[in-house]
Amino acid sequence: MAATVDPPRTQTPTPASAPDEPGLERAAEQAESRRGFLIGLPSLLYLVVLFALPLVIVVVYSFATRSRTGRTILADWNLSSYARLFDPLVLEIGLRSLWLALLTTVISLVVGYPFAYYLATRSPRVRGVLLVLVMIPFWSNFLIRTYAWRVILGRDGPFVRFLEPILGTEGQLLFTPFAVVVGLVYGYLPFMILPLYATLERLDFSLVEAARDLHATGWQAFWRVTWPLSRPGVVAGSILVFIPSFGAYVTPEILGGGRTTMIGSYVVRQFLSARDWPFGSALSVAILAVMLVAAVVYFRTRDREA
Amino acid sequence: MDDHQLAGTLDAGPLAAKTPVLDTVTTEVAAVSGIEVDAPLPAVRLQGVTKRFPGGRNHDPVVAVDDLDLDIRDGEFFSLLGPSGCGKTTTLRMIAGFEYPSAGSLQIFGQEVGLEPPNKRPVNTVFQSYALFPHMTVAKNIAFGLEMQQLPVDEIDRRVAEVIELVQLQGREGRRPKQLSGGQQQRVALARALVNHPKVLLLDEPLGALDLKLRQAMQLELKRIQEQVGITFVYVTHDQEEALTMSDRIAVMDGGRLLQVGDPEEIYDRPRTRFVADFIGDTNLLIAEVLDADTARLYDGTVVRVPTGAPAGSTVTLAVRPEKLGLWHADAERDLRLDALTGTIRRVTFLGNAINYEVVAGERAPVELVVRQGNTPGIEHFADGERVRVRWLPGSVAVLED
Ligand SMILES: Nc1ncnc2c1ncn2[C@@H]1O[C@H](COP(=O)(O)OP(=O)(O)OP(=O)(O)O)[C@@H](O)[C@H]1O
Ligand SMILES: [Mg+2]
Numbered sequence: 001m002a003a004t005v006d007p008p009r010t011q012t013p014t015p016a017s018a019p020d021e022p023g024l025e026r027a028a029e030q031a032e033s034r035r036g037f038l039i040g041l042p043s044l045l046y047l048v049v050l051f052a053l054p055l056v057i058v059v060v061y062s063f064a065t066r067s068r069t070g071r072t073i074l075a076d077w078n079l080s081s082y083a084r085l086f087d088p089l090v091l092e093i094g095l096r097s098l099w100l101a102l103l104t105t106v107i108s109l110v111v112g113y114p115f116a117y118y119l120a121t122r123s124p125r126v127r128g129v130l131l132v133l134v135m136i137p138f139w140s141n142f143l144i145r146t147y148a149w150r151v152i153l154g155r156d157g158p159f160v161r162f163l164e165p166i167l168g169t170e171g172q173l174l175f176t177p178f179a180v181v182v183g184l185v186y187g188y189l190p191f192m193i194l195p196l197y198a199t200l201e202r203l204d205f206s207l208v209e210a211a212r213d214l215h216a217t218g219w220q221a222f223w224r225v226t227w228p229l230s231r232p233g234v235v236a237g238s239i240l241v242f243i244p245s246f247g248a249y250v251t252p253e254i255l256g257g258g259r260t261t262m263i264g265s266y267v268v269r270q271f272l273s274a275r276d277w278p279f280g281s282a283l284s285v286a287i288l289a290v291m292l293v294a295a296v297v298y299f300r301t302r303d304r305e306a
Numbered sequence: 307m308d309d310h311q312l313a314g315t316l317d318a319g320p321l322a323a324k325t326p327v328l329d330t331v332t333t334e335v336a337a338v339s340g341i342e343v344d345a346p347l348p349a350v351r352l353q354g355v356t357k358r359f360p361g362g363r364n365h366d367p368v369v370a371v372d373d374l375d376l377d378i379r380d381g382e383f384f385s386l387l388g389p390s391g392c393g394k395t396t397t398l399r400m401i402a403g404f405e406y407p408s409a410g411s412l413q414i415f416g417q418e419v420g421l422e423p424p425n426k427r428p429v430n431t432v433f434q435s436y437a438l439f440p441h442m443t444v445a446k447n448i449a450f451g452l453e454m455q456q457l458p459v460d461e462i463d464r465r466v467a468e469v470i471e472l473v474q475l476q477g478r479e480g481r482r483p484k485q486l487s488g489g490q491q492q493r494v495a496l497a498r499a500l501v502n503h504p505k506v507l508l509l510d511e512p513l514g515a516l517d518l519k520l521r522q523a524m525q526l527e528l529k530r531i532q533e534q535v536g537i538t539f540v541y542v543t544h545d546q547e548e549a550l551t552m553s554d555r556i557a558v559m560d561g562g563r564l565l566q567v568g569d570p571e572e573i574y575d576r577p578r579t580r581f582v583a584d585f586i587g588d589t590n591l592l593i594a595e596v597l598d599a600d601t602a603r604l605y606d607g608t609v610v611r612v613p614t615g616a617p618a619g620s621t622v623t624l625a626v627r628p629e630k631l632g633l634w635h636a637d638a639e640r641d642l643r644l645d646a647l648t649g650t651i652r653r654v655t656f657l658g659n660a661i662n663y664e665v666v667a668g669e670r671a672p673v674e675l676v677v678r679q680g681n682t683p684g685i686e687h688f689a690d691g692e693r694v695r696v697r698w699l700p701g702s703v704a705v706l707e708d
Contacts, residue, residue: 204435204437206433206435206437207437207439207440209404209424209431209433209437210431210433210437210438210439211439211450211454212403212404212423212424212425213402213403213404213424213425213429213430213431213499214425214430214450214451214454214498214499214502215425215451215454215455215502216425216450216454217425217454218423220454224450225439228441229440229441
C-alpha cells in the first residue's frame with residue numbers, strides 16, 4: 001500500500017542558503033571572526049612589539065641586580081628593589097605624587113566641569129570656537145609652555161608681584177608644590193574637559209526640565225539628575241588627569257625644583273644619574289600598579305552605569 | 307484595560323480640599339481684573355500672550371505664539387490642536403515655565419505665574435519623549451516630585467503606591483525605565499506627574515510614540531484617569547481625531563494664532579474659518595454669492611439657506627461635511643424642508659464602512675461635492691455617471707469667515 005511507504009528524505013528540498021543549517025551558520029561566523037582578526041592584526045602586532053615587550057623588559061629588570069659599577073646583572077633574581085620601595089624617602093615621594101595628582105584632579109574637575117557644561121549648552125557655532133580654544137595649547141611644545149610658566153611664576157612674574165603683600169618680599173611661587181599643581185592643572189585640564197564635554201553634550205536636557213517641573217530647584221536638579229548622569233565623564237576625565245599627573249616628569253622637574261620631587265623624576269634619576277636600573281624598574285612597576293587600580297575603578301564605574 | 311478594578315484607586319481628598327480656598331480667590335481676583343464676577347476662576351488664563359524667539363543672524367525674530375487669549379476651565383480636558391509648528395508646544399512650555407512669555411499675562415487659578423520658575427508652579431508635565439530619569443527606578447522616578455517637596459516618607463510611599471495602582475504598574479516599581487515598553491514608560495511619565503496632584507496637568511503629544519492600537523487604548527485610559535482625578539488636563543496634539551474623542555474643549559491654532567475654541571461638536575459642525583473646517587475631518591468647501599440675510603446661491607444656481615451675515619452680492623465660503631449630505635435619484639420627490647442640488651456622479655470610492663460619491667453640478671463653473679453614505683444594509687448604491695439629487699438640512703451648512 002502506498003500509505004505505508006515513508007516518503008524519501010530527499011523529497012523535502014532545502015535551499016542551499018537555508019539559515020537553519022547549522023554548519024553553514026558556523027562557517028559564516030568563522031569567516032566573520034577571521035576577517036575581524038585580520039583587520040586587527042596590524043595594531044595587534046604594533047602593541048605586542050612596541051608596548052608589551054618593553055613592559056616585559058621592565059618587569060624582568062625589576063628583579064635583576066645592580067653591579068657596583070652600575071651595570072645591570074641579569075642573574076641572581078631577587079626582590080631587593082621592591083623592598084626599597086618602602087624606604088621612607090621613596091614613600092614620601094610616592095605619597096607626595098599621589099597627593100599632588102589627586103589635588104590636580106580635583107582642581108581640574110572643579111575648573112573643568114562648569115566650563116564643559118557651558119560648552120555643551122552653547123550653540124554649535126560657539127561650541128566649535130571654544131573647543132578650538134581648548135585645543136590651542138596643544139599646538140606648541142609642552143616643554144616650552146612649561147618654561148613659560150617659569151616666567152609667569154618667577155621672581156619678577158606678575159603673580160609674585162601681585163601677591164607681594166601676602167608673600168612678603170622674599171616670597172616665591174616657583175619651585176613649590178603650588179607651582180607644580182598649577183603646571184599640572186594647566187597641562188592636563190583639556191583631558192578633563194573633553195570627556196566631560198562629551199557626556200554633557202549627549203545629556204538629554206529635557207531630563208533637567210523634567211526635574212524642574214517636578215519641583216526641583218536648579219541645584220537639586222543638578223545634583224539629582226545632571227551630576228549622576230555625567231558621572232561617566234567625571235570618572236573618565238579624572239582618570240585621564242590623575243594618571244599622567246601621578247607619573248609626571250616634565251612639570252615637577254621644571255616648576256618643582258629639588259624639594260618637590262615627584263615619582264616620575266625620581267624614576268628618571270634612577271636610570272640616569274644613579275644608574276640603578278633594577279630599582280628604577282621596580283618603581284615603574286609600582287606606578288603601573290597604582291594606575292592599574294585607577295583604571296579598574298574607571299571600568300567598574302562605567303560598567304555599573306551601563 | 308479593566309475599568310472596574312481601577313475605580314476609586316486615587317484618593318481625591320487632597321485635590322478636593324484645595325477647591326474651597328480657591329473659590330475665595332476667584333471672586334477677589336475677578337473683581338480686580340473686571341472680569342465677570344460670577345464666572346468660576348479659570349485654571350489657566352492667557353491674555354495677549356506672545357512668544358518671540360530670536361531668529362539668528364540677520365533674521366527677524368520667530369513669532370511662535372501670537373497674542374493668545376485663552377481661558378482653560380477648572381477640571382476640563384482641554385486640547386491644543388494644530389499642524390506642526392503652530393506653537394502648541396511653545397504655549398504649553400510657557401504654562402509649564404520652561405519658556406517665559408515675551409508679552410502678555412499668564413495666570414494659573416488667578417495667580418500671575420508668567421515669570422515664575424517651573425518648580426514654583428502648581429503644574430506638572432508629561433513630556434512627549436517621557437523624559438524619565440534613566441538612573442532611577444520606576445518608584446524613584448515617581449517619588450521624585452514628592453521628595454523635592456520634602457513630604458514625609460510614609461506619605462510619599464502611600465501616594466506612590468496609590469498612583470502606581472492608578473496607572474497599573476504594580477510589580478514594576480523596581481525596574482529601570484529602559485526595561486519597560488513604550489506604553490509602560492508612558493504610564494510612568496503620567497504617574498510621575500499625577501502623583502504631585504497638580505492643579506493642571508500638561509501633556510505634550512504623550513501618545514505620539516505609540517503604535518495605533520496602544521494609542522487608542524491609552525486615549526481611553528487617559529480620559530478615564532482624567533475623569534477619575536478631576537484635574538485639568540491641557541493636552542497638545544496634532545491629531546484631530548484624538549482631540550475630538552478625548553476633549554471637553556478644543557483650541558485650534560495655526561501660525562501661532564488661536565483660530566477657534568469650542569467643544570468638539572462646535573469645532574466639527576460649526577467651523578468658523580476655512581482652516582478649521584479643512585484641518586478637522588473632511589469637508590466640502592463651496593463658494594456662494596450672498597442673496598440676502600438667509601440665502602446664498604452656488605455657481606450652479608442652487609439656492610442654499612444659510613445665515614449669511616454678509617451684504618447681498620458679496621461672496622462667502624460655505625462648509626458642509628460629506629456625511630451630512632444625502633443622496634437620492636435625480637427624479638426623487640422634492641422635500642421643501644431640505645436644500646438640494648442636482649448633479650452627476652463622477653467617481654465612487656468604497657471605504658468599507660462608508661461609500662464616497664463625488665458629485666459634479668453645473669457646467670461652466672461646476673460645483674463639486676463629496677457625499678458620504680454609511681454602508682448600512684438596505685441603503686441604495688449609485689453608480690458612476692448617474693444623475694442624482696444631493697439633499698441636506700439647512701442647519702448643516704456653516705458659513706466661514708474667510
Ligand atoms: N527655542 C526656539 N528657538 C527658535 N524658534 C523656536 C524655538 N522653539 C520653537 N520655535 C519655533 O516656534 C514655532 C512653534 O514651535 P512649536 O514647537 O511650539 O510648534 P508645535 O506646534 O509644537 O509643532 P509640532 O507639532 O511640530 O511639535 C516653530 O516655527 C518653531 O520653529
Ligand atoms: Mg510640539
